[in-house]
Amino acid sequence: MPYTGGEGGGGTISNPCATIPGGNTQTNAYKTLDNEQSPISIIDDGGYPPPTTVECSTVKSRIMNNIKDSCLKKMVDQSIAKNLDSYTSEIVNSIFGESLDFNLFFEEAALVPTLDGKNDPQGDPGTQGVFNSTITINSLLNTSSVEYIAATIIHEATHAYMTYQGKLGEFNQHTQMGTNLAYTLQHDLQSMFPGMTDKDAKALSWGGLSETQAWKDLVNNNPQEANDILDINKKYKDATGTKGQRCK
Ligand SMILES: [Zn+2]
Numbered sequence: 221m222p223y224t225g226g227e228g229g230g231g232t233i234s235n236p237c238a239t240i241p242g243g244n245t246q247t248n249a250y251k252t253l254d255n256e257q258s259p260i261s262i263i264d265d266g267g268y269p270p271p272t273t274v275e276c277s278t279v280k281s282r283i284m285n286n287i288k289d290s291c292l293k294k295m296v297d298q299s300i301a302k303n304l305d306s307y308t309s310e311i312v313n314s315i316f317g318e319s320l321d322f323n324l325f326f327e328e329a330a331l332v333p334t335l336d337g338k339n340d341p342q343g344d345p346g347t348q349g350v351f352n353s354t355i356t357i358n359s360l361l362n363t364s365s366v367e368y369i370a371a372t373i374i375h376e377a378t379h380a381y382m383t384y385q386g387k388l389g390e391f392n393q394h395t396q397m398g399t400n401l402a403y404t405l406q407h408d409l410q411s412m413f414p415g416m417t418d419k420d421a422k423a424l425s426w427g428g429l430s431e432t433q434a435w436k437d438l439v440n441n442n443p444q445e446a447n448d449i450l451d452i453n454k455k456y457k458d459a460t461g462t463k464g465q466r467c468k
Contacts, residue, residue, distance in 0.1 A: 281315045281322040289328055289362045291467030292369060296326045296357070298412060299373040306408035307401070308374050311381045321350035324380060326373075331358040336372040336427065339379045346386075353380035361457075365464025367413055368456040371424040374408050391431065398426070398434035420463065423452035 283300060287293040300312050315322045322345070331338065337357045345351045355376040361369050378401065382393045397405060405425035410416050426449050429435050439446040455463035 281320075283312065283315065283324045283326070285326045287326050287328045287357065289359055291362050291366070292328055292357055292359065294467070295366055295369040296373055299370045300324075300377065304408070304411045306374075306411040307404045308377050308408050309411075311377055314381075320345045321352075322384060323350075323352045324377070325352065325354045327354055327356045328359045329356050330360060331356065333358075333360055336361060337376045339376050339383070341380065341383045345384060351384050353383065355380060362467065363459035365456045365461065365466055367409065367416065367420075367424060367464040368427075368453070370412055371405075371409060371427050371456075374405060375428050378405070394429050394432050395434070398429045398432040402434075419448075420452055420456075423449040424456060427453060 285293055285296045287296055299308060302309055302312050302316075315324065321343075335358060337355060339353060339355055341351065341353045343351045355373070357369070357372060357376070361372060375397070378397060379390075379393055382396065387393060387396065402422075402425060406418070406421040409421040409424055410418075413421075426435065435446070438449075452463065455461040459466070
């Protein structure tokens, strides 16, 4: 799961609510109604002169699941559910506990087959008071197992959160996932899929980390285990794979 938003932050986005004269700067520029991504809402009562009132939601942060494919969409909802005993769930809860704008957008696109998902962060919570990250899930994954899809979503959500925390760069983030967070990612999967073995959960949590030193060490020190991990991932990912459950 290569990560393309490696440099993180720095994008320019505006927060109309923060600049409204006399407006409440604590409100969010994003409405939570519908699946609207328009940052502002113009109240139009059909009158003249044209409407100029900008309405801002009082909700500061939000997660938008804009995925169309029913299987991928459902897996995003399940992976980021707030009531899971998981790190991803903690991320979601902290998103809504932040005083800054933190918005996660889930999209789908037909990416190259070797790329399971990608992450495009925008904004800087330190200087702009707002951070958005668009997570794109490869639509080709809709034939993979739900377990593999969930592993991809967890991986990408972790990238987004690390960038938000100022831990920048794909390589650094993967290194941390392969070391400090290895057990955490495994635990997240088992929280969603209680029947999953330690071995399978650990294997799926290695997804996207093949360039890390931790993975290279494993290949050198225990090539059999490394091979097993690749084999397990393939069985969960391939449409005809023998592990996990498929939506279709
Ligand atoms: Zn990654």
